[in-house]
Amino acid sequence: MTYILPPLNALRAFEAAARHLSFKLAAHELHVTPAAVGQQVKALEARLGVRLFERLHKQLILTAAGQAYLPEVSDGFRRIADATAQLKPVGAALLQLGVHGSFDLRRLELEQFRSSHAEIGLRVLQPAGLHELIEGKVDVLIARGVGHHPGYRCDRVTEGSGLGDWLIAPAGTADCPEISSFRDWLRGLPADNSLALHRRHRLVGIVRS
Template sequence: MDGILVSYRLPPLNGLRAFEAAGRHLSFKLAAQELSVTPGAVSQQIKHLEQILGVPLFQRMPRGLILTGHGEAMLPTISDAFERMSAAADAVARTLPTKALRLGVSPNLTDDPHGLLAKLANKEQAPDYVLITSTDDVANLLSGALDAILRPGPGPYPGMHAEVLNLHQAFSPHAQASLVVWPGLAKCREFLKTRSLLGSLG
């Protein structure tokens, strides 16, 4: 019996990736930072995708983006597809190149954030999937200079993904800290690894 040939008619994957990142962040700038390209490149890729699909995916507003009805209908499925592809690739190749998570750690939590993560990872140096900066300034997160920040207390942090961690007094004078990250990065491998490592403080 002859096999059935299947041909997938897909839009450009770069355009889909740009759309998915911009849809999560509702920002070309933050999508560009995540994808390591320029905001102009993200905008052009999405414009090309919209031309191919024949429908607008975003409304361009003076202070950001709004998903159109077509964009809202498309985003969950595209996000799920990329998440599945990432999981499949992880399962096959654990050594895929990654982009380190830029993490700010409040100096009020520990005098030596690099040494803290190194101890938790049982290494002489902090893990290579996270780059640590000693800072307590949320403005660094909001400006895109950081991907995540660890600060004392529970927050709140409107518009951000925040998780409260219980800390051990042997590592920190504070009982709790908030690990705050852009919602679009809450499922990335680097954040999940860092969260798991910091979770061992409790």
């Protein structure tokens, strides 16, 4: 059976905006701008041929169609999330790592990380960038030359003052056990590994809202 579905990003924008009854709060949750949420919702309404919201002055109200659509969409996302959670290795928390395309994964010594952190199911997406992090496709990202990004913690993982590589995670989850364990792993890499978080200096987290 072929499923005819609207774009996932548009559905996510609608579902978040409908729960919050606010494009601004939905944007904060999805790490995009309120204008981007509004555009996604507008595109979804155009595709469906149905108005989902009444846009009043400083107020967002679901139409009858929107009220009927919201619980079904929310339930669909919940089912997908539950099914995905069941794919995790038994007893393991899932950590999805994104890495920019020119990065040599051998520098991360990931097999040793997996062996010493059996409680973490590590998956890697390469290439990946800020878009994949913002979209929730990865939990943490190694990016090139990104020293700060609003709403995210950015830790430099290479020495020097140039562009360098940065470990980036959403501010709200940057200190969760899985990401903290990976950050500590980078810090503990051998000194002759150019990626090692140099022990003479502590990581500096930058979070801007």
